[in-house]
Amino acid sequence: SQELEQSPQSLIVQEGKNLTINCTSSKTLYGLYWYKQKYGEGLIFLMMLQKGGEEKSHEKITAKLDEKKQQSSLHITASQPSHAGIYLCGAAIQGAQKLVFGQGTRLTINP
Amino acid sequence: GAVVSQHPSWVICKSGTSVKIECRSLDFQATTMFWYRQFPKQSLMLMATSNEGSKATYEQGVEKDKFLINHASLTLSTLTVTSAHPEDSSFYICSATKGGNTIYFGEGSWLTVV
Numbered sequence: 348s349q350e351l352e353q354s355p356q357s358l359i360v361q362e363g364k365n366l367t368i369n370c371t372s373s374k375t376l377y378g379l380y381w382y383k384q385k386y387g388e389g390l391i392f393l394m395m396l397q398k399g400g401e402e403k404s405h406e407k408i409t410a411k412l413d414e415k416k417q418q419s420s421l422h423i424t425a426s427q428p429s430h431a432g433i434y435l436c437g438a439a440i441q442g443a444q445k446l447v448f449g450q451g452t453r454l455t456i457n458p
Numbered sequence: 459g460a461v462v463s464q465h466p467s468w469v470i471c472k473s474g475t476s477v478k479i480e481c482r483s484l485d486f487q488a489t490t491m492f493w494y495r496q497f498p499k500q501s502l503m504l505m506a507t508s509n510e511g512s513k514a515t516y517e518q519g520v521e522k523d524k525f526l527i528n529h530a531s532l533t534l535s536t537l538t539v540t541s542a543h544p545e546d547s548s549f550y551i552c553s554a555t556k557g558g559n560t561i562y563f564g565e566g567s568w569l570t571v572v
Binding site for chain 2: 378380382386387388389390392395397435437440444445446447448449450451
């Protein structure tokens with residue numbers, strides 16, 4: 348079965364600083380999803396990556412999928428308090444629409 | 459606005475009773491929906507795939523008689539936790555695809571069994 352490992356599990360950064368969250372898969376990724384969650388609430392879709400080397404950006408968040416399609420990174424530039432939350436990466440199982448998730452990264456932004 | 463909606467957001471039930479959670483796709487039809495469960499400070503675990511007009515497909519270790527799934531229409535899937543016990547208390551969340559590769563999640567439902 349496919350497993351996703353996220354690092355770090357917890358991250359505290361000063362407002363305005365850049366940060367990176369990594370997601371490593373035990374198998375080749377056929378679709379890698381990034382979501383943001385405030386604990387106990389729904390998931391907010393951020394980005395979806397499919398192709399090796401693909402990179403997408405939305406506002407100050409950039410996500411990349413490596414050429415081998417086994418690792419993805421999420422980079423936030425000039426972090427703001429609104430970026431605080433839990434970031435989850437999810438891998439599409441067998442190319443289907445159901446996902447297996449990493450354990451999440453809890454991001455705290457200090458003013 | 460929300461693309462997938464869940465109801466209720468919060469529910470408290472007595473041990474031994476059953477409780478139903480609804481997942482609706484808004485302004486689109488979803489032949490397939492997915493149900494996940496999230497324990498405190500843990501990630502989401504896929505429970506089952508809800509198929510419109512047919513039986514749900516359960517992940518290994520998930521009791522199908524405990525977690526009844528009904529996908530009676532193209533916009534509604536329901537998860538019924540039968541004979542609920544305190545260990546069933548959790549955050550339950552559903553997802554659906556509107557089309558393409560984007561997977562949308564509902565707001566989630568908190569279940570507390572007392």
